[in-house]
Amino acid sequence: MLDATTPPDAPVLFFDSGVGGLTILGPAKALMSHIPVVYAADSAGFPYGTKPDSEIAARVPALLGRLVERYRPRIAVIACNTAATIALSHVRAALDIPVVGTVPAIKPAAIASRTRVIGVLGTDATVRQPYVDRLTAEHGADCTVLRHGSAALVAYVEARLRGAPADPSVPADALAGLLDQPGGDRMDMVVLACTHFPLVQDELEAAAPRPITFLDGAAGIARRIAYLNGDAPWPQTAPEGIAVFTRVDAEVEKLAPALARFGLTQIRAL
Structure with missing residues (x-):
């Protein structure tokens, strides 16, 4: 569990191949209203469900490593059943922060x-x-x-x-x-x-x-994030959320209204 030395603005990183992870983010924001969020979608690798397991097992830890280096999150959430069931152990071995996986309920x-x-x-x-x-x-x-x-x-x-x-x-x-x-x-x-x-x-x-x-399993994931956060402080007010895509194109730009409904008002490229 984290402690009071964690910077209040250290975000929780949610990772998915696309927008499915929004269903994990929603309950987390409902439970922890001031949670700072970086939502990452591997738009360049989407969809995961039709790819070989070996590709997912290599790709997901590499991407999460880059995201952790850039955004310094307090917790990483693999908000994707495919990525979690294939690569969760690889990600945990590669990162030095708590990692929560989404697996079938x-x-x-x-x-x-x-x-x-x-x-x-x-x-x-x-x-x-x-x-x-x-x-x-x-x-x-x-x-x-x-x-x-x-x-x-x-x-x-x-x-x-x-x-x-x-x-x-x-x-x-x-x-x-x-x-x-x-x-x-x-x-x-x-x-x-x-x-x-x-x-x-x-x-x-x-x-x-x-x-x-x-x-x-979204409600359970939200409770797990809260538990792992322990005594770590949240910001006094909810910051703007960041949505990061591995490829930003016209199709991603069309997602802006949906992302905004989840508090993700900034779109960036990884």
Whole structure:
């Protein structure tokens, strides 16, 4: 845990391949209203879910190393399930600050499920990870755990936040990837194992043929940040947030209104 010697203006760094990490940032800001924020998106490497694991394992620690050197954060948050399930241990080994990873909320889903059938909706890379196998074995051994990866839903969310046209059938198609599997008719919990997906949870709920509970781990991540911060002071007033992109282009500029809703009023290039 941090202590009172931490500079008040030392930010918390949130890292994702795109804008999905905003769903982790939102609850963190709600819990810690004066939190200074640097939000980093690897726009040059987006999307992560279709890339080889080896590329993610090398790319993420290198980028976070550069970001930590430039912005001197107090805590780093990997606000991306794909990056965390592949590269969390590598990042922790490379950095000398606390690192929080975002991983699929299989444990609370297993605790809450009545039918013992759980869906995990993420990227292709996340749902195939041994990390997810371990979470399933540890917390959902008595459950049927269905998995489906949807790169199309990730792209859909990014397009929606840019104000670009997006096929409205994409959320329903992504959910059908779970419902159409054997046992899908009994599924009562869906773990949103990509931080992009809570941004369209209402559309997923609308596409469900019956009441289904959708879960993510954002609230737990916020509590973890607060715990690790310990006695470290926050600024007296909430500073303007910084959004950093590995490539700034016209598509990134279109995200400015969405970023501003999360207090990210400055856009910079890494």
